Amino acid sequence: MLLGQNHGVESRDIRESEAVNVESAMVGPAEPENQQDHGHSVNPEASSPAGYWGLDAALGAAALVGKVGAGVTGAVTSSTPAKFAGSLTQRLVAPLSRYGNDVRSRVADGAGPAVGDTVRRFTPGVIDAVDLNGVLAGVDVDDIVSRVDVNNIVGRVDLDALMARVDVGALLERVDLNELMGRVDLGALLERVDLNALLSNVDLNALLANVDLNALLLNVDLNALLGGVDMEALLSNMDINAVVDQVDIDALVRNTELGAIIAQSTSGVASEALDVARSQGVGIDNLLAKLVDRMLRRDSSALPEGPPLLVGNAAPAALTVGNPLPESESTTSEADRSPGE
Amino acid sequence: MSNAVDHDLAISQQGHYAGAATRMAAYAIDQAVATGLYSLGVAVFAWILTLVTSGNLDPKPILGFASVGYLLWLTLYFGYPWAVSGKSFGMALLGLRVVAADGSKLLPKKAFLRIVSFPLGFLTLGIGFLGILFGKEHRAIYDRVAGSAVVYDWDARSARWRFLARHGNES
Numbered sequence: 219m220l221l222g223q224n225h226g227v228e229s230r231d232i233r234e235s236e237a238v239n240v241e242s243a244m245v246g247p248a249e250p251e252n253q254q255d256h257g258h259s260v261n262p263e264a265s266s267p268a269g270y271w272g273l274d275a276a277l278g279a280a281a282l283v284g285k286v287g288a289g290v291t292g293a294v295t296s297s298t299p300a301k302f303a304g305s306l307t308q309r310l311v312a313p314l315s316r317y318g319n320d321v322r323s324r325v326a327d328g329a330g331p332a333v334g335d336t337v338r339r340f341t342p343g344v345i346d347a348v349d350l351n352g353v354l355a356g357v358d359v360d361d362i363v364s365r366v367d368v369n370n371i372v373g374r375v376d377l378d379a380l381m382a383r384v385d386v387g388a389l390l391e392r393v394d395l396n397e398l399m400g401r402v403d404l405g406a407l408l409e410r411v412d413l414n415a416l417l418s419n420v421d422l423n424a425l426l427a428n429v430d431l432n433a434l435l436l437n438v439d440l441n442a443l444l445g446g447v448d449m450e451a452l453l454s455n456m457d458i459n460a461v462v463d464q465v466d467i468d469a470l471v472r473n474t475e476l477g478a479i480i481a482q483s484t485s486g487v488a489s490e491a492l493d494v495a496r497s498q499g500v501g502i503d504n505l506l507a508k509l510v511d512r513m514l515r516r517d518s519s520a521l522p523e524g525p526p527l528l529v530g531n532a533a534p535a536a537l538t539v540g541n542p543l544p545e546s547e548s549t550t551s552e553a554d555r556s557p558g559e
Numbered sequence: 560m561s562n563a564v565d566h567d568l569a570i571s572q573q574g575h576y577a578g579a580a581t582r583m584a585a586y587a588i589d590q591a592v593a594t595g596l597y598s599l600g601v602a603v604f605a606w607i608l609t610l611v612t613s614g615n616l617d618p619k620p621i622l623g624f625a626s627v628g629y630l631l632w633l634t635l636y637f638g639y640p641w642a643v644s645g646k647s648f649g650m651a652l653l654g655l656r657v658v659a660a661d662g663s664k665l666l667p668k669k670a671f672l673r674i675v676s677f678p679l680g681f682l683t684l685g686i687g688f689l690g691i692l693f694g695k696e697h698r699a700i701y702d703r704v705a706g707s708a709v710v711y712d713w714d715a716r717s718a719r720w721r722f723l724a725r726h727g728n729e730s
Binding site: 472 | 584696
């Protein structure tokens, strides 16, 4: 008896702790006071219903009886007399079986609406009792999704049939293209576009062959177009000297009225005589320079042609009429200090 | 005319160091003009002085003053045009200009230094001038003292156009 009482106390403590665990799982963490209450010093008579140990004893007895009965039944039903008795009984209770079948059918027909009514009546309460947030928090959605074979699902879908059912026109009518385009970052979009590759595929000749340039030019306001051109900026980027170098000024002066104007404005024997004298002087100078260079065995091409400001890169258009010389900023130039002079 | 060749040559050498022949010719012209003007001035001054003094003056001190005056006149004749425009009369005729050694405009101080040191060419018995002929930059001794150089400075391009225009009209 003493052993049985002790066993009863232990099983009651286990049930109490299980109950506490279940309660904790449902309502969250327990208060410290409650944890203290469920310790070993708690009186089991005060906190537990008295019928648990009796219920356990009944369940244990029933299980034992069932186990023994199953063994006996198995042994009995497998014998030949039992099989004969079973067959005889089946024949004798056939009318009862048919009657019972009818009753079950009627109960099934009538029980459907009643069960539905019962479900509708109790469902809200059941839903309220269920902590959906807790249930959903316990669901590992990623794990569920990872188990889904999307490719297999998509492979089963007949997209052609699906698209055939879609009314694209009606769909597009519902789209606000202005709002849609307002959301598009055209800059980022164009940065991704490889214009070179795009243009390489374009047949410009075929494209231009279809353009009516005459009609296009008729609509162009050339005055407005030229008015917007910054000629100063344009000319600053042009190498005028290179352009002028390509002009045959000699032919221009010789064959145009410009030559006559120049001749008339500077005509006179004195100016021509002066030109001749100067030209002759330059010729003699060069002759002397060549003689001296040859005498000194000096490479004339290695000699400086003139002062750096006049013949170097920074030279002005060199000493033409009205073209002032650059101002000297120092009284003694670099050339003056050069000992090699 | 064969002048076209010479014009082409001159065009290509604008801003280059001037050679000895042209510089000597320009100096000869300048010297002649300066001396002629001074002689004329002295003659006029002497004539006026004779009129005033009735010809009773001793000519020796007058000659001494005249020599000093000649040197001063030459200093003024060459120095002032060099300081203002970089070219004297003879240089302007032959298309020459005095510039600083780097090609910039000659400052008045350098122009004065150049005319003051100009006699060094003669005082060295002409050796000071040899730099014009043999030097790489055709600079005489006074050019080196003053930090100057002489370059071609005539509008040869316009001269060529004039030449072409005349011959175009004639043909």
